[in-house]
Amino acid sequence: xxxxxxxxxxxxxxxxxxxxxxxxxxxxxxxxxxxxxxxxxxxxxxxxxxxxxxxxxxxxxxxxxxxxxxxxxxxxxxxxxxxxxxxxxxxxxxxxxxxxxxxxxxxxxxxxxxxxxxxxxxxxxxxxxxxxxxxxxxxxxxxxxxxxxxxxxxxxxxxxxxxxxxxxxxxxxxxxxxxxxxxxxxxxxxxxxxxxxxxxxxxxxxxxxxxxxxxxxxxxxxxxxxxxxxxxxxxxxxxxxxxxxxxxxxxxxxxxxxxxxxxxxxxxxxxxxxxxxxxxxxxxxxxxxxxxxxxxxxxxxxxxxxxxxxxxxxxxxxxxxxxxxxxxxxxxxxxxxxxxxxxxxxxxxxxxxxxxxxxxxxxxxxxxxxxxxxxxxxxxxxxxxxxxxxxxxxxxxxxxxxxxxxxxxxxxxxxxxxxxxxxxxxxxxxxxxxxxxxxxxxxxxxx
Amino acid sequence: xxxxxxxxxxxxxxxxxxxxxxxxxxxxxxxxxxxxxxxxxxxxxxxxxxxxxxxxxxxxxxxxxxxxxxxxxxxxxxxxxxxxxxxxxxxxxxxxxxxxxxxxxxxxxxxxxxxxxxxxxxxxxxxxxxxxxxxxxxxxxxxxxxxxxxxxxxxxxxxxxxxxxxxxxxxxxxxxxxxxxxxxxxxxxxxxxxxxxxxxxxxxxxxxxxxxxxxxxxxxxxxxxxxxxxxxxxxxxxxxxxxxxxxxxxxxxxxxxxxxxxxxxxxxxxxxxxxxxxxxxxxxxxxxxxxxxxxxxxxxxxxxxxxxxxxxxxxxxxxxxxxxxxxxxxxxxxxxxxxxxxxxxxxxxxxxxxxxxxxxxxxxxxxxxxxxxxxxxxxxxxxxxxxxxxxxxxxxxxxxxxxxxxxxxxxxxxxxxxxxxxxxxxxxxxxxxxxxx
Numbered sequence: 076x077x078x079x080x081x082x083x084x085x086x087x088x089x090x091x092x093x094x095x096x097x098x099x100x101x102x103x104x105x106x107x108x109x110x111x112x113x114x115x116x117x118x119x120x121x122x123x124x125x126x127x128x129x130x131x132x133x134x135x136x137x138x139x140x141x142x143x144x145x146x147x148x149x150x151x152x153x154x155x156x157x158x159x160x161x162x163x164x165x166x167x168x169x170x171x172x173x174x175x176x177x178x179x180x181x182x183x184x185x186x187x188x189x190x191x192x193x194x195x196x197x198x199x200x201x202x203x204x205x206x207x208x209x210x211x212x213x214x215x216x217x218x219x220x221x222x223x224x225x226x227x228x229x230x231x232x233x234x235x236x237x238x239x240x241x242x243x244x245x246x247x248x249x250x251x252x253x254x255x256x257x258x259x260x261x262x263x264x265x266x267x268x269x270x271x272x273x274x275x276x277x278x279x280x281x282x283x284x285x286x287x288x289x290x291x292x293x294x295x296x297x298x299x300x301x302x303x304x305x306x307x308x309x310x311x312x313x314x315x316x317x318x319x320x321x322x323x324x325x326x327x328x329x330x331x332x333x334x335x336x337x338x339x340x341x342x343x344x345x346x347x348x349x350x351x352x353x354x355x356x357x358x359x360x361x362x363x364x365x366x367x368x369x370x371x372x373x374x375x376x377x378x379x380x381x382x383x384x385x386x387x388x389x390x391x392x393x394x395x396x397x398x399x400x401x402x403x404x405x406x407x408x409x410x411x412x413x414x415x416x417x418x419x420x421x422x423x424x425x426x427x428x429x430x431x432x433x434x435x436x437x438x439x440x441x442x443x444x445x446x447x448x449x450x451x452x453x454x455x456x457x458x459x460x461x462x463x464x465x466x467x468x469x470x471x472x473x474x475x476x477x478x479x480x481x482x483x484x485x486x487x488x489x490x491x492x493x494x495x496x497x498x499x500x501x502x503x504x505x506x507x508x509x510x511x512x513x514x515x516x517x518x519x520x521x522x
Numbered sequence: 523x524x525x526x527x528x529x530x531x532x533x534x535x536x537x538x539x540x541x542x543x544x545x546x547x548x549x550x551x552x553x554x555x556x557x558x559x560x561x562x563x564x565x566x567x568x569x570x571x572x573x574x575x576x577x578x579x580x581x582x583x584x585x586x587x588x589x590x591x592x593x594x595x596x597x598x599x600x601x602x603x604x605x606x607x608x609x610x611x612x613x614x615x616x617x618x619x620x621x622x623x624x625x626x627x628x629x630x631x632x633x634x635x636x637x638x639x640x641x642x643x644x645x646x647x648x649x650x651x652x653x654x655x656x657x658x659x660x661x662x663x664x665x666x667x668x669x670x671x672x673x674x675x676x677x678x679x680x681x682x683x684x685x686x687x688x689x690x691x692x693x694x695x696x697x698x699x700x701x702x703x704x705x706x707x708x709x710x711x712x713x714x715x716x717x718x719x720x721x722x723x724x725x726x727x728x729x730x731x732x733x734x735x736x737x738x739x740x741x742x743x744x745x746x747x748x749x750x751x752x753x754x755x756x757x758x759x760x761x762x763x764x765x766x767x768x769x770x771x772x773x774x775x776x777x778x779x780x781x782x783x784x785x786x787x788x789x790x791x792x793x794x795x796x797x798x799x800x801x802x803x804x805x806x807x808x809x810x811x812x813x814x815x816x817x818x819x820x821x822x823x824x825x826x827x828x829x830x831x832x833x834x835x836x837x838x839x840x841x842x843x844x845x846x847x848x849x850x851x852x853x854x855x856x857x858x859x860x861x862x863x864x865x866x867x868x869x870x871x872x873x874x875x876x877x878x879x880x881x882x883x884x885x886x887x888x889x890x891x892x893x894x895x896x897x898x899x900x901x902x903x904x905x906x907x908x909x910x911x912x913x914x915x916x917x918x919x920x921x922x923x924x925x926x927x928x929x930x931x932x933x934x935x936x937x938x939x940x941x942x943x944x945x946x947x948x949x950x951x952x953x954x955x956x957x958x959x
Contacts, residue, residue, distance in 0.1 A: 141815040142786075277903050278580070307579040307842055312886035312899035319895030334815060337845070341888030341897070364890075380818040380845035381874075382887045395817040398785045408952040 080315040094169040096296045096328045097127035097153060097215065101160035102126050104148050105209055109405060120403045124352035128174070130296060130316040135322070135329040137343030137360065139336060139375065143399050145352040147220075147300055150332045154217045154298045155200055163191075165198040166211045167295075172198060177429035205449075213243055216289035222281035226273040232284055233260070233269045239291040253493035258287040262317060279310035283317070290321065298330045303338060313351065315342060340364055345512070348372045351402055351410040354506065358513030371411045407451050409504040409518060421518050424483035424498045425451045429467075431475065439463055439470075453497040464494045471496075537796040541612070541803055541836050542568040542591070546605035549586050552598060555907040560586045560689035562860035565934060568804065573830065575868070577844060577883075581904050584840045588806045591657055591838070592669050604768070607657040611672045612633070612803045648824040671701040674797035676826075678809040680789035682779040690792050691777030694761045696730065697799040702760070703729040709756035712749065720746055725868045728753050760799075768795045768825060787818035791825070798829055805830070823850055844887055848872050853940075854882045860907055860913035862934060866941030876943040878920045914946070922947055 094436055105119040105128075123147045130153075132135050140146045151157045153164065165176060170195060179190035190405045195202045200211060216239075219225035226235055236255045240246045244256050252412065256266050262283040271416050273281055284304060289297050297320070303311040315338065321327060323413065333339050339346060339362060346372065347357045356369040368374045374395050397414045400406055408423010415422065433440045442463040448454040458464045486497045506514045545613040548898055549561040559729060561583040568574050576584045589595050591607055592876045611634045633652035640875070657665070657673075672926035677683035685693055698706060707714070712721065723736040727750055740750040768791040781789055808824065811819040827850055830837055841847050847854055848868060855865040855879065864877040875881045885898035914920070917927040926946040934944040943949075 141817060279903060308844065308883060308886045309579060309900040312888070313901075315746035315888065316897050316899055317897055323895070336816065337888045340890065341892060341894060345863065374817060378816040378848050380820075380843070382845040382884070382889050383846060395821075398787060400820075440772075440775075 081285070093132050094167075094173045095165075096107075096132050096167060097130045097330075098128075098165045098168055098173065098176060099153060100127050100163050100165070100176070102149075102152055102159045102164060104145075104152055104157060105160045110219045121352045122402065123152060123159075124405075126348055126352075127162075128354065128357060130328050132295065132328055133322070133326040134344045135331055136341050137339035137346040138330060138332045138349065139334060139339050139346060140349035141375075141399060142334065143402065144349045145402075146325075146332050146334075146349050149349065150217070150298050150300045150330060153330055154215055155211065156217070158201065162443075163195065163209065164200045165194060166200055166203070166207075166215070168198055193433055195463075198510065209243075213239075214295045215298065216292065216294040216296070217300065218282070218285045218289050218297045218302050220303070220304055222285050224262050224276060226281060228273055231270050231272060231291070232264075235273070235284060236287045236291060239288065242293060242313040243310060245292065254291070258290055259284075261321070262287045265312070277310075279304055279313060282306065282314055286314075286317065286321075288321075290325075293325065294327070295512070296328045296330065300332045301334070302331075304333065304335065311338070318342070333472060336375060337381065348375065351405050353410060354514075354516070356413065356513075356515040356517075357506075358509070358515075362510060362513050368509045369514070369517045370415050370417050370519075372515075374416070390515050408501045409516065417519065418477060418479045419518055420479050420483035420499065421501050422479065422483075423501050423504070424480045426496065426498070427451070428480060429456065429471070429496065431469070432470070436470070439467055450500070452500045454495075456494045458492050458494070461492050464489050466493055468494055528626050536936065539569050540567040540610070541570045542609045544590075544605070544607050547587065547590060547607060548585070548603035548605050548685070549590055549595060550601045550603045552601065553827075553908070555897075557601075557859050559907045559910055561590070562907070562910070563884045564857070564860070564862050566855050566862055566865055568836050568838060569853070571834050571836055572852040573850055575847035575854040576838060576840045576857060577842060577847050577854060578857035579883075579904055580789065580843060581859075581907075582857045584857050585808055587857070588808050588838060588840050589677070591673055591804070591806055592675055593665055594675070597847045600715065602658055604660070604741055608744055609655050609657050609668075609673065609804070610652045610694050611655065611668070627942050632934065667701070669796075670697050670802070671800045672802055673804045673806065674802040675808040676793050676797045676799070676805065676810045679813050680786065680793045681781070681813070686781055686791060689778055690784070691758070691953075694764060694777070694792070697759050697796055698757055699728060701800050706756050706760070707755055707760075708753040709893075710749065710751070720749065724749055726754060728757075754775075764795045765792070767798070767829065768792075770795070785824065786814055790814060790818075790822055791951060794822070794829070798833070801833060801835070803835055805835055805837045806840070807837055809842070811846065812841075812843070819846070826850070844883060856883070858906055859910070861915060861944065863916065863945070864943045865934070866938070870938060870941040874938075874941075876937055876941070876948050877916075877945045878922055878947070879916050882919075914944075926950075 082467065086460055102123060103121070104122050104123040107116040108118045108120060110117045111116065115137060126149060128136070138146050148157065152159050157240065179194065181189055182190055197203065200208070203211070233252065233255050235429040236258055237251050239342070240251055240254055252269070255269065259265055259268055264280065264283055264287070273284065276284065303314050304313060318423070320331065322329065331339060331342055343360050344356065346363045347361050348355050348369065350371050354371045355483070356363065356367060363372060366374060367376060378395070391487065395414050400410070400413055404427065406423060407425045412418045412422035413428060426446070430446065433443060443456060444459050445457040446454060456467070458467070468487060471484070471487060472481065483498050484496060485499050486495065488495045504516045504518055506516045507520070509515050544564055544566050547561055547564040547709070548559070551558040564587055566574070569660070570812055576587065578584045586614065590602070593607070612632060613634050626840065636653045657668070660668070696743050703725070704714070707724065712724055723739055723746060726732045726736050727740060739746050761777055762773040765776055770788065770791050771775050776784070776788070784792065793810070810826070811822050814822060823846065826837070839847065839851055851868050853866065854868050854871045855862050856879065857863065857873065858879050864871060864875065864880045871880060874885065875884055879900070883900065884898040886900060888897060900919055905915060905918065913929065914927040914932050917923050920927065922948070932946050932949065933942040934942045935949055936942050938946050
């Protein structure tokens with residue numbers, strides 16, 4: 076994921092003249108899978124795999140995707156709670172620094188390090204000086220999904236909300252109490268709540284306490300990880316209104332991680348769609364909802380039940396087939412091709428897709444004895460008997476196999492008990508420009 | 523439940539349109555702070571073959587109402603304080619054998635005739651001629667026969683509702699062993715008239731009443747083992763068919779796997795297969811898609827809809843998600859603080875809401891039309907239901923509150939045909955005169 080064609084072009088970057096609060100460039104987080112008595116690393120789950128985007132001051136960036144697509148991990152990477160496997164995150168870039176950063180990433184890999192060095196030293200979260208790091212931590216706060224587990228049950232509200240102030244030596248004693256009261260009043264609570272424990276509050280009130288804690292140090296960016304998914308609609312509306320009021324008052328930037336498209340449509344200025352650890356589409360909210368370029372974004376939007384649709388019968392459920400593939404072995408080419416309704420032969424069909432087909436059929440999978448791969452795209456499947464190999468070959472040539480997969484097969488021969496297959500080789504699908512500030516990773520260009 | 527031909531025609535003429543009716547249901551819970559009135563006088567009917575949505579916020583008593591149908595409430599601390607849940611079980615239509623004919627309106631089922639009057643109509647069945655059971659009063663044994671067979675439940679979190687120590691096949695098989703052991707024996711070729719140890723052991727094995735000696739004999743004695751295996755085979759066929767119906771690919775493999783090996787959507791499909799296994803008359807779906815992604819949710823809702831249309835069963839769909847309820851329900855009941863505040867056809871509720879709470883709930887859902895930061899939130903939160911005062915429960919959050927609201931309880935009454943609201947704004951008459959009428 077070194078290709079940086081996904082980055083905004085220089086003229087687009089100048090449109091957003093105010094720079095960025097937080098810029099992520101090619102950020103990845105791979106979790107090792109350990110097995111055996113010695114806990115050897117046998118593979119990696121690519122939770123986040125080469126993601127780049129900017130969060131501009133005062134904007135709300137929505138991050139959407141199904142569960143398991145890496146959006147929570149990305150939120151934690153952005154807030155610095157997790158350190159990335161590779162890639163960099165840069166804090167508080169003005170316009171000049173941002174264009175320098177984009178220029179550096181446009182360079183070939185070997186020349187990049189030198190160009191990046193001054194930026195890394197001043198803005199890179201992992202590399203900046205201690206004082207700057209502490210400034211970053213003050214300015215980037217997080218609100219978690221589950222307010223039960225993110226508030227210490229043995230602490231009073233005054234301790235929870237006052238903690239950041241104490242840590243950063245902002246206030247103490249009487250002044251601290253007054254600051255906490257002020258914060259609680261901003262989120263719709265009051266002085267009477269100071270000496271209570273989290274369990275004495277309802278879900279909505281607890282989420283307000285979380286928000287008050289995030290606001291304590293007057294940050295520039297708050298990362299909201301599904302802040303309303305545990306709440307009822309009426310309470311959700313209260314919290315969303317509160318977040319909007321606070322944003323207007325303090326020019327806050329939000330990274331809004333959620334799976335609820337109605338909420339993200341309501342809240343976000345721009346949306347980033349993720350699938351299996353990668354960004355598949357990013358763009359302004361209205362553009363994405365009116366003319367999404369990636370079939371996955373379209374499927375997500377179509378699956379969202381909308382109350383505003385006047386005739387619910389007209390809006391038929393558009394459902395996706397299958398489930399998310401194993402992130403430890405993501406599909407080649409476009410990750411989404413296994414479930415895509417408009418897949419083409421160039422989407423990255425591979426040997427694993429045959430295995431996925433086999434898993435659905437009752438007896439063929441049982442008689443599969445060996446798979447030998449020459450590459451991900453070519454290999455041999457050995458069966459216990461000739462009949463099974465022949466039957467699979469027939470199934471692969473018939474309508475049971477998607478048409479695009481059939482035409483992606485360059486050769487398919489049965490040789491006794493083995494079946495030789497070769498698919499056409501395709502590279503990774505890169506993000507490409509689709510309009511102002513709108514990028515998508517799909518082989519179909521004019522969708 | 524065998525019935526003669528004459529009974530069939532008698533029951534047909536007075537076929538009731540409702541399959542279940544809840545009247546004045548009260549479920550209270552004992553707590554340190556006092557008696558919590560979780561459900562406090564709920565009335566509604568479930569019509570035959572419809573999907574009734576039960577919506578409301580957390581703690582409004584919608585799940586407790588659903589569970590009261592199956593008496594799946596912890597007693598104590600729960601107290602079934604009053605009211606009734608009348609249920610009319612159905613049998614497959616005698617005229618067509620479940621295929622669907624003119625006599626049963628194409629649904630393939632019709633009400634079970636009342637055992638006291640043989641379908642002629644008597645005080646026991648309120649003159650309908652259909653067997654009517656009060657689910658709150660039937661014996662535990664009878665309740666056990668109803669659970670999973672006539673009324674089934676789909677739970678919210680399939681991760682918690684499935685037993686992690688049993689394979690999918692083992693837990694799905696229990697439904698058949700409990701309710702369909704006669705059919706299983708018949709399919710395995712074991713005659714119902716047969717007697718002796720072998721037949722007895724097989725019957726006990728097929729009904730989960732097996733003793734240690736039965737299991738030992740089935741393991742060691744070849745003739746019994748063979749016949750036990752054929753029962754097992756019949757059971758496996760049924761499980762695979764039930765799983766296959768919920769569009770699970772390769773059901774025989776899934777049967778052998780444990781719940782943790784399946785994805786959330788798959789697990790929910792297993793739950794649905796389990797609920798639909800015995801072709802129940804009433805399915806209570808308690809937020810079946812809350813734990814799922816939108817893309818999977820769409821599939822599951824589609825599946826429930828298809829299966830319901832095919833079988834003609836009724837569904838009570840409990841949810842807090844108004845947009846989902848709008849899509850799949852025929853009628854909607856809005857609950858607040860243990861009461862039904864508004865009930866009506868889906869169109870009536872969503873296009874012409876009358877109760878301020880329903881209006882508030884609908885306005886609180888973010889849609890394309892609402893401008894940012896302008897969501898109409900309902901101030902405050904759901905009240906504590908400890909010993910509530912006789913007043914409208916919504917009074918302290920309502921924007922249009924007036925004197926009558928705090929003085930007495932509003933009663934659910936009609937504003938339009940089929941559309942009832944409990945609000946003094948719609949029914950300004952004082953409740954005293956209403957009670958006198």
